[in-house]
Amino acid sequence: MLRDLAMATIESQLVGALGAARVLTSADALLAWECDGFTVHRSRPRAVVLPESTAEVRAVVRLLADAGVPFVPRGAGTCLSGGPTAGPDAVVIDLARMRTVLHVSTEDLYAVVQPGVVNLDLTHAVHRHGLHYAPDPSSQSVCTIGGNLAENSGGPHCFKYGMTVDHVLGALVVLPDGELLRLGGPAGPRGPGELDLLGVFCGSEGTFGIATEITVRLCRDQDGVRTLLGSFASMPAACRTVSDIVAAGLVPAALEILDQATIRAVEASVYRAGYPEDAAAVLLVELDGPHDVLAEEAAEVRSFFARHGALRVEEATDPAERKRLWKGRKGAFGAMGRLNTDLYVLDGVVPRTRLEEALAGIAAIGSKHGVVMTNVFHAGDGNLHPNISYDGRDAQQTARTIAAGHEILQLCVDLGGSISGEHGIGTEKLDHVRMMYDEDDLAVMQRVRTAFNKRGLCNPGKVLPSRGACAEVAKWPQMVARVLDPEPRR
């Protein structure tokens, strides 16, 4: 009762700060914030607030920090690991209304944006200057720059251009106690003699503070683009083609592979792109650069396709063709929605040279657990996205899905890789973190988090497993239990 009274007071103060229209508390209104793209984990927050400026974010954070109420920053909610999913006591600080491009410098090639600016909207905003923002997660038409910063997002073109951390030059951050922190700036992310605070902030999944202004590097558009699609009779042939392309010193803008199950899902959907359904795999190679160079590089790629027995090679000769070839790749996750009611998008990394081994292992794990598995992945980076289609209403299917996911991530680690290449840990992988790190490693990470987030109020329960879970080292049943009982009684 006392707790409810205290919360009512806080809600009243939030309304005082933002107005009633930007403080949501009714159960119906909160439904849209009960999960992100990781739909396995659902939890409705206590309230959602919609600030529109740094000053408002700061006011909200101070108010909640003073009251000891946890809070969770959120962009578009396209995260795939439960990062912005709030617990039942927490308030979501939704930044989607902070969507202004504040400044663009075409001379010094940077932009300053609010965190709610949609990734692709920034590229549209600077397109007329021959510029673009390079990181391009598959959700780029919806996801926000603030969310990208929090997750250190990647995307198909990060093989050549790097991840979000490589493109963020500075940030204005509201720390979890309401203090303002300015990191880096247009001239660079770190001054001489300074620690790389921006480097460790990027990818901290909203647990170190809330970025309210972000300075990003803009890239000059290349003269031309060549997009080639090779179809192969076997997945190993496609993987070896990738190895040869990279070994030759070529640096394509993107190297993407889709397996047969994905191709068929795409071709049966509105994302139909004309991919050959009899192929075991298709490899999408995008080259960009000066026109003369492109012709030579495209010829080299074709020679590698031929060496590995490509069944068919297509090359986009105009923007419409390029769009078509990408349509299937960009729409792959949407297309998989046809296969079942739910989709578990996994994210793991292996050394590029071990892709074949990893894919064989993934297939075996899928068979063992009897799950429907598809693969679409960033082959150049060794960043796998095995996808499991399942019916989330069926607890057994869900449990088998999660068990298979757990084993796939262990496989990635065993092959020398990582449990996440671009989706983050969130809540999804709390039980998998110990596959990569021991208690000493996690204790150091905890110390760093505490330096930013002393009271642990900012996005609690994410990234690092709690000490209470230590006894259950790397045991997937924990995760299954959480799925079957998503909000355990306290």
Place this chain on the structure above:
Amino acid sequence: MSTTPELGAAAPRSRAELQDLLRATTGPIRLVGGGSRQHRLPDPADALRVRLDGLASLDRLDGPDQTCSVDCGLPRSELDAALAPLGLELPCPGQGTLGGLFAADPIGAATSDGPSPRTLLLGAEAVLADGTPFRSGARVVKSVAGFDVHKLVVGSVGRLFVVTRLHLRLKPRPRAEQWFENGGLALSEALALVQRLRQLATGVLALQLERDSDGRCSVRGRIGGRAAFVRELVRAQGLAASACTWRDQAITGPHDEVLAMQVLPSQLPALLAAVPATPTLLWHGGNRCELVLAGSNHSDAVLAVLPSLSLGARIVGGPPERRGRSTPADAATTRLTRDLASTLDPNGRFV
């Protein structure tokens, strides 16, 4: 473990020896790689110098995956020699041991969109001041698992923990390359060339502007790509082909002080207009800049005026007692830096 008593130094030859050393001692410690950058750090007074150049293995070199793992004391030149036959390179400027290069990050990137130590460091193995080992990051080219504590080593100059092993991303060497230097330019001409090259979408792998004490400027850099493309770019931009004349540091005299800062080329005219006399200046393409000033009076005057230009700087060269002085830092940055140091090195042993 070997020791050199006359220098007050210890030189562990393995991570285990380093851990034993840290556990067995209690006083302040100055970490030293090859020692090439010590003249740019504040005086460590009577701290125990711990030399790390005994940890010098190339632990793993995966050419097809374009990654490697190196001990902190491995000289960069040895890594370069191992990479050359594979057609690979570590695409950031700087010399010395790899641990020292990454911990100091004295240059940053060679171009505004080029790789730098912070983007090439994939993960690390490290040891805290109390001897506790830990890992962060991964060996693969992409990983967002856990917090990137390893990023904190970049620029830390050994103040937080000892990085004993670094996992690095490598890149293919361009098929053809050409260094150039266009000298004898007025500042405006040099800046125009720099801005023109920065606006190119591809091909410029390193860029540097140097201004001498007479006010004349040189623009130098490296072009890479396919042979015909490189030849055409050199021709089209009017670049004067040369041997490599890249400098990691500005040239200084015995009484000079060096200020390091981040500055955009578009800010250079205002900076130089606000500076007394005619300083030597070395600007790297990633916007790191060194300003060489004739003594402390000039340095202090520049430090005082920089905030009005929204610029910050730190003295990195000059008398030991002057090194480390800087323009005032943002209060939250100062607090956070202090908190990170005190949580990772609670007794302040690393100096």
